[in-house]
Amino acid sequence: MARKQTNPREDAAPAAPPSNGKIRLATVWMGGCSGCHMSFLDLDEKLLDLFAQADLVYSPIADLKEFPENVDVTLVEGAIANVDHVKLAKEIRERSKIVVSFGDCAVTGNVTSLRNRLQVDDLLTKVYHEGPGSVPHGDDDDIMPALLPRVIPLHQLIKVDAFIPGCPPDTDRIWTAVSALLAGQPVEFEPEMRLFG
Amino acid sequence: MPVVTLTVNDELVSGQSGQSLLSLLKELGIEMPTLCHLEGLSDRGGCRLCMVELQGSKRLFAACVTPVQEGMVVYTHTERLNNYRRMILELLFAERNHVCAVCVQNGHCELQTQAAKNGMDSVRYDYLVPDLPMDASHERYVLDHNRCILCTRCVRVCDEIEGAHVWDLMGRGVNSRVIAGLNQPWGDSDSCTKCGKCVQVCPTGALTLRGSTVAEMEKQHDFLKWILTGREKKQWDYS
Ligand code: SF4
Numbered sequence: 001m002a003r004k005q006t007n008p009r010e011d012a013a014p015a016a017p018p019s020n021g022k023i024r025l026a027t028v029w030m031g032g033c034s035g036c037h038m039s040f041l042d043l044d045e046k047l048l049d050l051f052a053q054a055d056l057v058y059s060p061i062a063d064l065k066e067f068p069e070n071v072d073v074t075l076v077e078g079a080i081a082n083v084d085h086v087k088l089a090k091e092i093r094e095r096s097k098i099v100v101s102f103g104d105c106a107v108t109g110n111v112t113s114l115r116n117r118l119q120v121d122d123l124l125t126k127v128y129h130e131g132p133g134s135v136p137h138g139d140d141d142d143i144m145p146a147l148l149p150r151v152i153p154l155h156q157l158i159k160v161d162a163f164i165p166g167c168p169p170d171t172d173r174i175w176t177a178v179s180a181l182l183a184g185q186p187v188e189f190e191p192e193m194r195l196f197g
Numbered sequence: 198m199p200v201v202t203l204t205v206n207d208e209l210v211s212g213q214s215g216q217s218l219l220s221l222l223k224e225l226g227i228e229m230p231t232l233c234h235l236e237g238l239s240d241r242g243g244c245r246l247c248m249v250e251l252q253g254s255k256r257l258f259a260a261c262v263t264p265v266q267e268g269m270v271v272y273t274h275t276e277r278l279n280n281y282r283r284m285i286l287e288l289l290f291a292e293r294n295h296v297c298a299v300c301v302q303n304g305h306c307e308l309q310t311q312a313a314k315n316g317m318d319s320v321r322y323d324y325l326v327p328d329l330p331m332d333a334s335h336e337r338y339v340l341d342h343n344r345c346i347l348c349t350r351c352v353r354v355c356d357e358i359e360g361a362h363v364w365d366l367m368g369r370g371v372n373s374r375v376i377a378g379l380n381q382p383w384g385d386s387d388s389c390t391k392c393g394k395c396v397q398v399c400p401t402g403a404l405t406l407r408g409s410t411v412a413e414m415e416k417q418h419d420f421l422k423w424i425l426t427g428r429e430k431k432q433w434d435y436s
């Protein structure tokens with residue numbers, strides 16, 4: 001049951017500046033409510049500082065279909081809840097130097113994992129069968145990804161280099177983490193910035 | 198009381214014979230993490246967060262139930278201890294269902310705060326996701342087993358201060374549960390005086406006021422000191 005502990009302070013390799021001098025940054029939306037991304041946008045004018053130093057190479061706020069190669073830093077919002085998340089998470093790990101669990105759902109499962117005590121079939125029946133429309137299973141139609149029996153935090157599927165807690169993390173936390181990563185430093189928070197919830 | 202001399206983190210200090218190591222460490226201003234300990238209640242060494250290393254022994258000792266002794270050599274924050282503390286906190290989070298973002302105690306919770314203070318940034322263990330009920334049968338309060346860390350502060354305050362002994366524990370290990378009476382709905386208990394002491398001392402969102410919603414619950418323990426000063430010194434401060 002014990003898993004290898006991923007300690008960001010020891011494992012996180014500094015992001016080496018790429019050829020154009022800019023960090024290749026990606027943000028990903030998995031099983032979350034997009035609140036973490038909303039909080040990211042709340043960085044407001046700091047976004048200008050950020051994009052002076054980084055290129056956004058993949059994100060729900062940019063229209064790109066494929067997760068690119070050679071990403072320096074990837075922020076992942078949301079827990080691993082379905083088969084598509086599993087596939088994407090593995091691609092992210094292969095193609096990113098630093099992977100960051102961004103927000104409580106990615107870090108702990110949080111609200112997304114509230115369904116873990118229910119059988120997936122019961123869940124789908126409650127939401128879809130007893131409601132309007134037919135029950136999507138994902139395996140046959142390739143449209144709806146099948147739900148995993150249990151929602152898990154990102155680090156229980158792939159190695160994660162740093163964690164940004166919070167539901168959603170406030171902009172101070174995001175900026176503390178992002179500016180450290182841009183500078184090639186490990187992410188370190190004061191205790192009050194480490195609170196879940 | 199005779200004075201004893203001991204060494205704490207390489208400094209020579211003195212304490213009163215008979216006092217607990219934890220109380221001495223607090224007097225010295227050393228911040229020790231605790232969850233089951235609460236000033237005014239008996240100590241039980243249950244949560245293990247206040248563990249210290251004593252020179253000459255491989256065992257770790259819970260400072261709250263270890264009396265100070267002449268010549269003791271104590272270490273309070275070694276890497277080994279800090280690692281174990283983090284493990285204990287992660288195990289507590291893995292054992293029940295803690296979802297801080299939607300918890301009534303969010304922002305005012307001792308477990309949440311200890312996790313942050315002790316550097317817990319994630320939980321390395323699989324979450325057990327136990328299927329646990331809530332007891333909302335009481336007219337004033339609610340018990341949510343999903344958030345209970347089995348610290349037994351509720352058991353002790355109800356027994357030692359209120360004298361009603363409504364609460365106790367049943368089962369063993371991860372299957373342990375806090376129960377009212379002989380495992381009956383809390384609201385059916387004849388011995389509960391509805392004083393609310395258990396709710397106020399509970400460190401987590403397990404015992405709360407009925408009707409509180411996300412992040413609304415805040416607790417205060419001041420009454421314990423007030424009652425004990427009154428009982429022991431006959432000083433009742435009504436100001
Ligand atoms: S009891 Fe504390 S740690 Fe548990 S969910 Fe509530 S706020 Fe979080």
Ligand code: SF4
Pocket residue numbers: 354355359361362363364388389390391392393394395396
């Ligand atoms: S309300 Fe008072 S009497 Fe009732 S269980 Fe809690 S501490 Fe005991």
Ligand code: SF4
Pocket residue numbers: 344345346347348349350351352375395398399400401403404
């Ligand atoms: S209900 Fe609260 S006070 Fe009682 S054992 Fe559980 S966490 Fe401790």
